[in-house]
Amino acid sequence: MADDATDAADAAADCYHGHRRRWWKEAVVYHIWPRSFMDADGDGIGDIRGIIQRLDHVAALGVDALWISPHYDSPNVDNGYDVRDYRAVMAEFGAIADFDALVAAAKARGLRLVVDLVANHSSAEHAWFVESRRSKDDPYRDYYIWHPGRDGGPPNDWRSFFGGSAWSWDDATAEYYLHLFAPEQPDLNWENPAVRREIYEIMRFWLDKGVDGFRMDVIPFISKDPSFADYPPEHRAQPHYHHAAGPRLHAFLQEMHREVLGPYGAVSIGEALGVTPEQARLLVDERRGELDMLIHFDALLVDRGEGWRWRPWTLPDLKAVFTRLEAALDHHCWRTVCLSNHDMPRLVSHFGDDAPAWRVRSAQVLATMLLTVKGTPLVYQGDEIGMTNYPFGDIAEFEDVEALGAWRVSVEAGDVPPEEFLAHMRRTSRDNARTPVQWDDGPNGGFTTAPPWFVVNPNAAEVNARTDRAAPASVFRHYAAVIALRKQALALIYGDFTDLDPAHPRLFVYSRRAGDDGYLIVLNLSRDEVDYELPETARPGAFVLGNLTPPAAEGTHLTLAPWEARIYRLAGEPG
Ligand code: ISL
DSSP states (O other): OOOHHHHHHHHHTTEETTEEOOHHHHOOEEEEOGGGTOOSSSSSSOOHHHHHHTHHHHHHHTOOEEEEOOOEEOOOTTTTSSOSEEEEEOGGGOOHHHHHHHHHHHHHTTOEEEEEEOOSBOOTTSHHHHHHTTOTTOTTGGGBOEEOOBTTBOSSOOBOTTSSBSEEEETTTTEEEEOSSOTTSOBBOTTSHHHHHHHHHHHHHHHHTTOOEEEETTGGGSSOOTTOOOOOGGGSSOHHHHHTTOTTHHHHHHHHIIIIIHHHTOEEEEEOTTOOHHHHHHHHOTTTOSOSEEEOOTTTTTTBOGGGOBOOOOHHHHHHHHHHHHHHOOTTOOOEEESOOTTSOOHHHHTSOOSTTTHHHHHHHHHHHHHHSSSEEEEETTGGGTOOOOOOOSGGGOOOHHHHHHHHHHTTTTSSOHHHHHHHHHHHOGGGGTSOOOOSSSGGGGSOSSOOSSOOOGGGGTSSHHHHHHSSSOHHHHHHHHHHHHHTOHHHHHSEEEESOTTOSSEEEEEEEETTEEEEEEEEOSSSOEEEEOOTTOOEEEEEEESSOOOSOOTTEEEEOTTOEEEEEEOSSOO
16 A cells, blocks of 8 residues: 555654554554453452553553443443433442543553443433423433324334344323334434533543543434435344434434544544445544444454344454455545454454363464454453353343344244343353353452352453463463553554465464564464465565464474464565
């Protein structure tokens, strides 16, 4: 992408390989889901003091920033993604003084802090909605989206992501209100300038407390299709593409940037459900003043078909995601790399191999990938110690509103047999990522001294932070090593990404090249030993880092052990 002209321009501006250098492009972000991170006050629920207690673990990884999932007052229908008071801390997590202490503790360790902004919807218990539903001429009526029904039913065929219609009937005023998620999460009406002003004020409140920016929950959904017609045929099976394509999205984000993000220099990470890589460009091109980067779903949903049902995936499918992003986003754009979060299965269970023999090695391979394909990596709590999915056996063990809603509309409706549903959920459920972090081999994995709010994975005695960090083969230390390498390797951050063998079914072989500088990454994502002749275009230079010690002097013919990861310097010019 960069040529001689951009090289000259690089030197003049604060640029590298055509990219403007920014702290958040060079950062690794650690994502905390507070409820399950660490319980400091012994009530079985994670809290802010718990985060502070474990900050040294996070800092030891070498990450640069924290993103914490919602810490706001909430009735917890959707574990904090239903906000009742945007300026208060959830009582179970602590008080505002604890939050201030977290800001200070993070800063003391050189960590930036990004908080979640849930602005597409609030809780139904938010004072605005309590007012809004009172009467049709209440001053807060237009804070939400109300419509009369159609033919004795809801206004259109929009579906809630958590099952059933996206509209709920409200007796008090005999109209429907819109909720793309649970009925307890009414969608805010961004067409109303007063709503936008309220959100900007809330953002300023937290920025004034010292936070560095926001991860923005389902932000592409804030502009609704003004026709409120049924889904067009092309979006019926994948409604998120419809909800992310509202006509005023860019105008709203540009206003938010002008009003808040720009003046504060705050970083913005948009959750981009329903945004294709090609559409993403318009949201993150830095010349447009909208968002800094997005959390793309193409990799996360590579194994999901219609209705997000699980379907088999292949390594070429996954690799193709990164090539498509590279093609869609030029050097005016940036992106994150997200392979797991609180809504997804565990990283090693999803894309790796969580059988005891391969868990550590495959987690290391995935860490290498997460940290060396292009973009700001988001590391989800527990993945840095190789935590796995939970062996759910029964619907009663699930806690998540999404899982329970799906059970209602599929199993209870008689459409899906319970065993089939459970098999699907064991692979895909968000609850897999929400079991408490396993800190040691003591009771409750060291997460709490009280009965924990949610099940602890029965493998906590073997899989935990203390054991992992002390083991000769450690997932944590591998993360730390690759993160340390990134810090002195700008080519690994800004270099072009090229997949050197997109069709290979077991290996992911790619380069990160910035002019003469660059790296060659070779990952074996299988249990097989693989013999491989490197392509002419990538000659390996010095071996830099791996999860095993490769044989000496292999040249260009490599023998990769099962689940082996290697990073080399690139030698010389491309052939
Ligand atoms: O992608 C998903 C996995 O099945 C969805 O569950 C998820 O709802 C979607 O990605 C949007 O996620 C965000 O908004 C939701 C909240 O439940 C999620 O936790 C949040 O990350 C509604 O606020």
